[in-house]
Amino acid sequence: MSIRRRTFGFGIALCLVALLAIGPAFGEYADVVLNKRAEKEGVRPVIYPHWFHRIRFRCKVCHSELGFKMRAGGNDITMADIMDGKFCGMCHNDxxxxxLEHCHRCHSGLPGLETGIRGGGKSGGPGLY
Ligand code: HEC
Ligand code: HEC
Ligand code: HEC
Incomplete structure (x- = not known):
């Protein structure tokens, strides 16, 4: 009996931890679509998988050291800057x-996607691209 109760309590604790983790910033877990210029310039929108990166690096690597502003669409990113070793080009350099020769790995969004957050709990959700 006591063991069961403890397991139950542990389950609740886990749920709370999960809720707390999801609460503050959906953006942390979602993908970011970057399409200020891409489609106008004849390439597909960029899908940036935030969670994929976020579990590999600390927030401050990108949001302070590399200077990415913490807002979807908040950065003025050009392909020229990337090739200069800025933004994505800080790491995607072989x-x-x-x-950077793998254009389609970044330019993977379907035409028509607008810059912003996709999935991770905000409007939209997975399966849009
Ligand atoms: C590591 C990711 C990544 C790779 C690889 C990549 N790009 Fe980009 N590219 C971006 C991002 C991010 C933007 C900015 C998207 C936006 O806001 O419209 C961009 C923008 C562009 C633009 C829009 C105009 C401009 O100058 O900013 C063109 C054209 C472009 N890329 C072409 C290419 C081509 C061609 C390749 C392959 C040789 C390539 N990209 C590879 C991430 C990448
Ligand atoms: C490898 C780089 C990288 C790492 C690591 C990273 N981020 Fe980001 N983050 C980005 C990029 C790129 C964007 C999109 C910026 C844009 O659209 O111009 C972004 C966007 C965001 C946003 C905006 C989402 C929205 O809803 O507008 C938040 C919040 C955020 N990051 C929080 C975090 C937190 C918290 C961590 C660490 C737990 C983290 N990021 C780690 C690169 C990173
Ligand atoms: C701090 C370093 C860093 C920065 C900055 C960074 N990336 Fe990455 N990215 C990585 C690493 C490491 C991988 C994993 C490479 C591998 O699996 O060989 C990766 C993988 C990816 C993948 C493939 C994800 C998958 O599911 O396999 C995409 C797409 C991508 N990055 C896009 C971008 C774009 C777009 C930007 C700029 C907005 C960016 N990255 C900025 C380090 C970075």
Whole structure:
């Protein structure tokens, strides 16, 4: 009996932890669509998988050291800057991660997607692209 009760309590504790973790910033877990220029310039919108990166690096690597503002669409990112080794190009350089020749890995969104958050609990949800 006491063991069962303890297991139950533990289950509740886990749920609370999960809720707390999800609460503050859905954006942390979602994908970010970057399409201020891409489609106008003839390439597909960029899908940036935030969670994929976030579990590999600390927040401050990108949001303070690399200077990414913490808002979907908040950065003015150009392909020229990336090729100069800024933004995504800090890592996608064949050293930290695969290089810029793999255009389609980043430019993977379906035409028509607007810059902003996709999935992770906010409007939209997975399956839109
Ligand atoms: C590591 C990710 C990544 C890779 C790889 C990549 N791009 Fe981009 N690219 C971006 C991002 C992010 C933007 C900015 C998107 C926006 O806001 O419209 C962008 C923007 C662009 C633009 C819009 C105009 C401009 O100059 O900003 C063009 C054109 C473009 N990329 C072409 C390419 C081509 C061609 C390749 C392959 C040789 C490539 N990209 C590879 C991430 C990438
Ligand atoms: C590898 C780089 C990287 C790491 C690590 C990273 N982020 Fe981000 N984050 C980004 C980029 C890129 C964007 C999109 C910026 C844009 O659209 O211009 C973003 C966007 C965001 C947003 C905006 C979402 C919205 O709803 O507008 C939040 C909040 C955020 N990050 C929080 C975090 C937190 C908290 C961590 C650590 C737990 C973290 N990020 C780690 C690169 C990163
Ligand atoms: C701090 C370093 C860092 C930055 C900045 C960064 N990436 Fe990455 N990215 C990585 C690493 C590491 C991987 C994993 C590479 C591998 O699996 O070989 C990765 C993988 C990816 C993937 C593939 C995800 C998957 O499911 O396999 C995409 C797409 C991607 N990055 C896009 C971007 C875009 C777009 C930007 C800029 C907005 C960006 N990255 C900025 C380090 C970074």
């Amino acid at each position: 050293e930290v991660a695969w290089g």
